[in-house]
Amino acid sequence: MSGKLGEIEARIAATHQLEAVVGAMRGIAAARSHDAHAKLAGIRACAAAAGAAIGDVLAFDPSGASARAANADNGPEVCVVIGAEQGFVGGLNDRIAEEALGGARERVRHWLLVGTRLVTACAERGLTGTWSAPMAAHPAGVPHLAARVSDALYARLADGERATRVTVTHALPGESRMRIVQRTLIPFDFARFHVTPRALPPLVNVAPARLLAGLVELYVSLELCEALMLSFAAENEARVRAMLAARSNVRERLAGLSQQYRAMRQDEITSEIVELSTGREATQRAMI
Structure with a gap:
């Protein structure tokens, strides 16, 4: 010979080894995406319970919602942007960065970025000096990451600038071409909760205003947790498609x-x- x-x-022989590696990466990504979808039901069940509690408090004290209504047209804004931690996801991070940075952001005072590759994509577009954290490596780590993001968010809401608007930008899984969405967390939309009138008010051990504030914080944290889990599933689905190609x-x-x-x-x-x-x-x- x-x-x-x-x-x-x-x-x-080397190409056969590469094919085995690609197959293994595709299998791991598919398993993680499936795990993330399975955990979404629990997050949404917790959010539903918190939403029902908010509705009960509003039935007891309807003035709480109007007292907390904020004017989103004025004041600084906090933007939470969630992307991918690792590579082999095609142009996902670039699309998320362009969506988050593409609009008018004169009022943005704080950027909270999740995902190392997303931080790099944003830095290439001139966004530096922001709070950032790596994306969770497994679905089980998402709740802990959501707590970190929530702490960073509320720390900035409590500063002297008093931000009046909070948005979260992330990818949605389950589509051939992933859709990037931006959701508003604050001002908090109380109208979405069902309020059932009661003949007798619920028994509470704290002031209704304080209870409502705590439930709103919990609900926003659960929304962040859901957004992180959806983004995790989207990242791994993008990796599956990249490995198939x-x-x-x-x-x-x-x-x-x-x-x-x-x-x-x-x-x-x-x-x-x-x-x-x-x-x-x-x-x-x-x-x-």
């Missing part, structure tokens, strides 16, 4: 290398036959 054939065989490219490369190997092997066999035939004719002439 010639050195060229040996080189092609080595490249074929990579697998197609690897298989095309394998087919090309195999065809090249067969052609080169056939050329060597033909050359050997020609050499044997020439040698035989020379021997016969020498014997005459």
